[in-house]
Amino acid sequence: MAELNIDIAGLKLKNPVMTASGTFGYGAEFDDFYDISTLGGFVVKGTTLHPRQGNAYPRMAETPSGMLNAVGLQNGGVKYFADHIYPGLLKYNTHILVNVSGSTVEEYIACAELINELEHISGIELNISCPNVKEGGMAFGTSCPAAVAVVNAVRKVYDKHLMVKLSPNVTDIAEIARAVEASGADSISLINTILAMAIHAESRKPVLSTITGGLSGPAIKPIALRMVWQVYHAVKVPVVGMGGIMNATDAIEFFLAGSSAIQIGTANFIDPLVAKQIISGIDDYLERHKFNSIKDLIGCLQL
Amino acid sequence: MAELNIDIAGLKLKNPVMTASGTFGYGAEFDDFYDISTLGGFVVKGTTLHPRQGNAYPRMAETPSGMLNAVGLQNGGVKYFADHIYPGLLKYNTHILVNVSGSTVEEYIACAELINELEHISGIELNISCPNVKEGGMAFGTSCPAAVAVVNAVRKVYDKHLMVKLSPNVTDIAEIARAVEASGADSISLINTILAMAIHAESRKPVLSTITGGLSGPAIKPIALRMVWQVYHAVKVPVVGMGGIMNATDAIEFFLAGSSAIQIGTANFIDPLVAKQIISGIDDYLERHKFNSIKDLIGCLQL
Amino acid sequence: MKKTVQNLQVISNRRLNKDHALLELKSDVILEGIVPGQFANILVDKTKNVFLRRPFSIYQVDYKCNTIFILVKNIGEGTKCLSNCRPGEILSVIFPLGRGFSMPEKKSKVLLVGGGVGIAPLLLLANILHDDHHLVEILIGARSTDDLVELNEYARFGTVHTTTEDGTHGTKGFVTNHALFGHDLITFDRIFTCGPESMMKAVARLARLNHVACEVSLENTMACGYGVCLCCVTETTKGHRCVCTDGPVFDIKQLKWQN
Amino acid sequence: MKKTVQNLQVISNRRLNKDHALLELKSDVILEGIVPGQFANILVDKTKNVFLRRPFSIYQVDYKCNTIFILVKNIGEGTKCLSNCRPGEILSVIFPLGRGFSMPEKKSKVLLVGGGVGIAPLLLLANILHDDHHLVEILIGARSTDDLVELNEYARFGTVHTTTEDGTHGTKGFVTNHALFGHDLITFDRIFTCGPESMMKAVARLARLNHVACEVSLENTMACGYGVCLCCVTETTKGHRCVCTDGPVFDIKQLKWQN
Ligand SMILES: Cc1cc2nc3c(=O)[nH]c(=O)nc-3n(C[C@H](O)[C@H](O)[C@H](O)COP(=O)(O)OP(=O)(O)OC[C@H]3O[C@@H](n4cnc5c(N)ncnc54)[C@H](O)[C@@H]3O)c2cc1C
């Protein structure tokens, strides 16, 4: 066994494999499949101050090596989360982050304040990149001043790990990353889904009720890798990479590009056991290539 | 037979199917396969003022439902094109556009001036979006002032059809499209490849000699469709859509999103006959759905 | 039974007619207590054009041979690929998923109404209801006689009635045109139905009018099949609910089907 | 022969050893004049993980049966998928592609040197050289005796010599350790070689030292295979040239291999 543990700006993960918000429910859905306490951590669903019904059906479209979603942050609101979901999370012995979204800076603040009270939650993943809500969401992640405003504000009220999740729908991801770092992010995760669209030729209608949605899955992996690489070279805080990771080989690519940890998203839908398999696949790779620790891979792309 | 002809701001195509720059050589490579005069048109390789050797090998990486390329505009220069390639193009009875790139506005101008002399060339596709050259290229397509400068300058010296090809690597594609339209573009084509990266996990090296390259193929289709849809609603000039079109169904989706014509790129590599098959597939669709003309589809997505 | 991801071996693949195939898949894990109406989410890996798994009802279970059966109607790339799979091939299957039909507590007279490939979840249901000594009537609707498959199987567990749109088998018309939907409908304690949405809505409407309890099994596009993506929602009286976990079987009282 | 896109039927698929398979593919179009060293670009559609076609040398042609043969070494997803294809399956193949080996004009003594699956283009070459009455010596290098396939086929067209790295067959070592590369090398008029780049470079170096003409068949990653993508370039004395159209066979004088 190589050393898989990694310290992400104080967040001590037993291994660098997390699962991504919106693709892992609240964890309990996996109890039948495996013990998710074996994960480095997981990020629960996008949570907002107020409950949200999400968008109308259809919310999903299959695309070549990927999918679009337009879930639109369906969730019971942060209060419901704290009262009804949080108690069930106490049994998991791993780091749990809450993915937080909002339409206004005030909503982000109020949501973060409540989560600050929840002892067993290790951090917030600040979602400034959701393409599936009309107001706010992605808008915060596509302009530096807006990103700075929301990260600054949440940093003031939130004491624990603050991971900020970037939107890929930008001209210059490095610029946003630097702005977010300067505003107090402990780490940066990327990428969220890419704004995209599917059309049903026979009916001549958009497949999604919202016309556009967010693209995820292997199709976006090369774009995600490029952005992780750019951000890794732009900031000093740890980078958590994701986008189309389906297996351990993909994961290794993200470490080499500069990720200190990774998140598995869409792949969970195709194989609920994938995160567990990726952990052991990473270990195999390290053994086979005679590395002592995952740290030996991070950003170690040979040019 | 439904009516397939379409007028793109004066460019009268016998059908809306063109092939994309960099994926169709100079046309002659297809002579063994089919009579390419049956195409609505084709765009020859990226051409620059001076000859270019292109980037070092490896220039290609396969990715999920797509590929990266980093060819880097290998070409003999516009003078070589005019003297040695152009004569061979005279035999084709279809619209031929030359894709023009440059590192400075002056290079674009000089290149366009020379092409303006070539009678059998129907237009220029101005490439302000190539991610594979160090200087210029994509930089012109990712900022409005730069795009305006180059389009304005070329418009002054070029009399025939000026199609401007946009980069998808931007926060707001509609904004760039409007700027390009205002600067005198006759039509807008999109999307060029998306900046991306591939890593070989076993060797821990980038797959491409240039580290990053341009992603094309079905993987990017949902992103391309979204951008075509956005640009169609932002400008009045005709839009020529491309990005991952593999078959007639994909093509129909692009018409519905607002393309007046389409270009086939990467699909040519997988099936050299694909453009021909897409033309007949579009015809079949129109017949089956009882449309008289391709014009009945353009932008007709039902919301 | 707990939901699991298993590699099942294709034991046989029987072509029933031009577009239906019946797969028998063997498990290495002891199968137990699969509820009729539950489904399996199958990975289709022998084609470029399918990315997500495809959901299929569990058609029948052979606890002795430890196999499950899947009835596949070929309508697109994924179903085509599955209906061409060969004995010996391995399929990755997540099952059993979802909430199935609820079993009547007292001895009941029940009507099962299936349309098209919507008959799939009704065989196991008929089987279990029959074994539990309920009185089972089965009504199967199709476009034409060529589209009717496996009627003999259903007949083992109850009386089978049919309707076809072209009148080539049974009553001509839709299922709701069948005499069973006449004034005797009230003699049924419960209706279970699965098929095209328009059919299920028509059945639900008549059930409601006649105050007969009714459960419907919904179809939907799914990304995960086990409740984590929230893509498969349907509008219920309690807001958006996932078809894959809160369903696919819903009591019509839970749904917002008003007419 | 003009290059064409054809649907070829798999006539047979013979497993030669654990990682080599030999496919026979039948064409409906009359095959003519395929040059040794030319290749075919094959679509692999029964897997999600392959997007582009895969290039393979044309191993042998049976003009009577109108079939071509492809020798496949299983090294990744695409080759694995192809080496599992079954008789009756249809493969989309673009062929013949590229520039093959050049035939000596006068009666010559030639040496064919193949390493690993690099032997593939050399069988048809040996066949034609033999039919043209040239004197053919064939040297095949492999890691171990288990990796040697089809030696009898080659023996039909010339004298076969072998080297293995572990000494389990023929001379122990690399091809360039074989006695053929001793002082008699100058008796050859020409060397044709295909295999791993390091092997070809070693062969080319000795050919150059001994002033023996030498042609090498290069491998390369290709997107199109017929000259339109410019992805497959190699550095030549005239700058970047496409391996798929200017090659895959190059005279070593064209290449920038200096030592
Ligand atoms: C719980 C459940 C149980 C099921 N049980 C069974 C079963 O037992 N047997 C069975 O055969 N099937 C069953 N199905 C249906 C089955 O899952 C689908 O037929 C299958 O997923 C289709 O996959 P495909 O790849 O073949 O088709 P696809 O290629 O994915 O699509 C099929 C067709 O749908 C059309 N389509 C796609 N998107 C849209 C859109 N937005 N609007 C309109 N049309 C669209 C396409 O044009 C295409 O013709 C069940 C479904 C569910 C949810």
Ligand SMILES: Cc1cc2nc3c(=O)[nH]c(=O)nc-3n(C[C@H](O)[C@H](O)[C@H](O)COP(=O)(O)OP(=O)(O)OC[C@H]3O[C@@H](n4cnc5c(N)ncnc54)[C@H](O)[C@@H]3O)c2cc1C
């Ligand atoms: C002209 C020509 C003729 C050929 N003839 C034959 C023939 O007759 N028979 C034959 O069997 N093969 C032949 N080949 C080779 C054959 O094309 C390849 O083996 C095949 O394309 C591999 O496809 P795959 O999907 O199986 O492997 P892939 O999965 O694509 O890759 C195979 C391996 O290469 C490694 N790899 C990929 N990219 C890189 C990189 N950047 N750096 C280092 N390693 C990398 C991967 O790790 C993987 O293990 C020929 C090739 C050419 C160009």
Ligand SMILES: Cc1cc2nc3c(=O)[nH]c(=O)nc-3n(C[C@H](O)[C@H](O)[C@H](O)COP(=O)(O)O)c2cc1C
């Ligand atoms: C169905 C679905 C729902 C998602 N919901 C959220 C969310 O609530 N918050 C968020 O930050 N990201 C959300 N994402 C984005 C993922 O967390 C991840 O960033 C993205 O899918 C890319 O990774 P992948 O390709 O591995 O899926 C969602 C993705 C999917 C597919």
Ligand SMILES: Cc1cc2nc3c(=O)[nH]c(=O)nc-3n(C[C@H](O)[C@H](O)[C@H](O)COP(=O)(O)O)c2cc1C
């Ligand atoms: C190998 C390759 C070379 C390309 N060269 C050019 C080029 O010279 N100029 C240009 O504008 N676009 C170039 N492109 C981009 C294509 O024209 C097209 O915009 C892009 O590939 C998206 O379409 P597709 O997904 O159908 O390939 C190239 C693409 C590929 C794959």
Ligand code: FES
């Ligand atoms: S399909 Fe994912 S929640 Fe139902």
Ligand code: FES
């Ligand atoms: S592979 Fe495309 S030019 Fe050679």
